[in-house]
Amino acid sequence: MNNPKVEVIEDYCKGCSICVEFCPTDVFEMVGFVARVVRPEACTRCMLCELRCPDFAVKVY
Amino acid sequence: MAFDYEQYLRPGKLPHIWCPGCGHGIVMKGLLRAIDRCGLQKNNTAIVSGTGCASRLPGYVDFNTLHTAHGRAAAFATGIKMAKPEMDVLVVGGDGDGIAIGGNHFIHACRRNIDMTYVLMNNYIYGMTGGQFSPCTPTGDRTSTTPYGNPDPIFDVAKLAIGAGATFVARTTAFHATQIDKLITAGLRHKGMAVIEVLDDCPTAFGRHNKFRSVVEMMKRLKDIAVPTQAASQMSPDQLRGKILTGILHQEEKPEYCEQYQQVIARAQAAAKF
Ligand SMILES: Cc1ncc(C[n+]2csc(CCOP(=O)(O)OP(=O)(O)O)c2C)c(N)n1
Ligand code: SF4
Ligand code: SF4
Ligand code: SF4
Ligand SMILES: [Mg+2]
Numbered sequence: 001m002n003n004p005k006v007e008v009i010e011d012y013c014k015g016c017s018i019c020v021e022f023c024p025t026d027v028f029e030m031v032g033f034v035a036r037v038v039r040p041e042a043c044t045r046c047m048l049c050e051l052r053c054p055d056f057a058v059k060v061y
Numbered sequence: 062m063a064f065d066y067e068q069y070l071r072p073g074k075l076p077h078i079w080c081p082g083c084g085h086g087i088v089m090k091g092l093l094r095a096i097d098r099c100g101l102q103k104n105n106t107a108i109v110s111g112t113g114c115a116s117r118l119p120g121y122v123d124f125n126t127l128h129t130a131h132g133r134a135a136a137f138a139t140g141i142k143m144a145k146p147e148m149d150v151l152v153v154g155g156d157g158d159g160i161a162i163g164g165n166h167f168i169h170a171c172r173r174n175i176d177m178t179y180v181l182m183n184n185y186i187y188g189m190t191g192g193q194f195s196p197c198t199p200t201g202d203r204t205s206t207t208p209y210g211n212p213d214p215i216f217d218v219a220k221l222a223i224g225a226g227a228t229f230v231a232r233t234t235a236f237h238a239t240q241i242d243k244l245i246t247a248g249l250r251h252k253g254m255a256v257i258e259v260l261d262d263c264p265t266a267f268g269r270h271n272k273f274r275s276v277v278e279m280m281k282r283l284k285d286i287a288v289p290t291q292a293a294s295q296m297s298p299d300q301l302r303g304k305i306l307t308g309i310l311h312q313e314e315k316p317e318y319c320e321q322y323q324q325v326i327a328r329a330q331a332a333a334k335f
Binding site: 011012014015016017018021022048050051052053054055056059060061 | 082091236276
């Protein structure tokens with residue numbers, strides 16, 4: 001399978017930090033008021049961030 | 062692979078109105094995954110709500126939707142199901158809507174065992190109107206109308222539903238995202254009244270009054286208080302203090318209301334010699 005691709009749609013992100021806090025491999029960091037993908041290579045495609053983002057702002061491919 | 066939520070959302074509605082970290086968005090996503098898994102058809106599905114932040118949900122989703130008066134969702138949904146028993150009918154809403162002002166409609170829908178799926182987002186507060194206490198606000202907790210601590214005992218939504226006659230009752234939390242769609246899926250497949258209570262977070266109204274400094278703290282609390290029913294059977298009463306049971310709490314087979322009513326119609330027609 002290809003490498004995971006993680007995307008944050010900044011226009012939808014409200015900066016709640018759920019993805020940042022609960023990603024088991026620390027793929028995200030808060031940058032100002034939005035989440036940023038900073039370590040995409042660490043993603044295991046567990047999908048938890050996409051499932052838990054209340055704002056439809058995270059996509060994992 | 063990323064789930065395609067857009068196929069079920071009305072175009073141009075995102076970002077939604079809910080506050081940062083409000084669990085209602087997590088529940089809406091779980092609901093859409095369950096609908097997808099069960100293969101419900103848009104034209105054959107009705108999603109009904111009353112009023113409140115949770116009750117905004119139908120505005121976002123591309124089905125037959127009805128946003129009704131505060132507390133009246135179960136009554137409108139009953140009407141739809143009676144008129145069109147072949148439709149899949151869902152109710153969504155909050156604790157204030159379903160258990161305070163709408164408590165009467167809620168218990169009677171449970172009593173009738175009408176075939177619908179009720180997803181109740183319990184954030185223990187009236188979020189929309191500024192954080193007044195609800196019948197689900199834990200005793201001692203603070204809200205804008207109980208600033209010195211709530212003296213009331215709570216209604217346990219799941220127990221209320223079971224006691225009133227619902228034949229499928231389950232509970233999870235907004236933290237347990239995969240369980241949300243699993244339980245709603247099971248509820249949709251059940252024939253009869255299915256109630257899925259999702260313990261939810263309202264950072265804006267509940268969090269502010271009860272010293273949860275962040276959304277993450279509220280999510281961690283939901284994670285910590287949940288105990289799956291199987292695990293609970295191995296735990297002592299001491300270990301279970303302050304915890305809530307999650308999973309399917311009750312399931313039984315009983316006559317479904319629309320089918321019972323069809324028999325009444327048949328008897329009445331036979332008596333009238335149509
Ligand atoms: C008849 C009537 N009474 C009161 C209100 C005001 N009102 C609107 S939403 C709401 C409470 C909603 O609480 P809940 O259902 O828990 O939803 P939440 O906002 O917490 O998601 C109230 C009291 C109303 N709209 N209509
Ligand atoms: S969970 Fe969603 S809304 Fe919250 S910070 Fe992450 S991307 Fe933004
Ligand atoms: S899929 Fe899992 S590992 Fe990958 S970014 Fe999301 S939470 Fe982290
Ligand atoms: S007030 Fe509370 S329930 Fe309403 S959208 Fe904000 S966080 Fe959610
Ligand atoms: Mg509420």
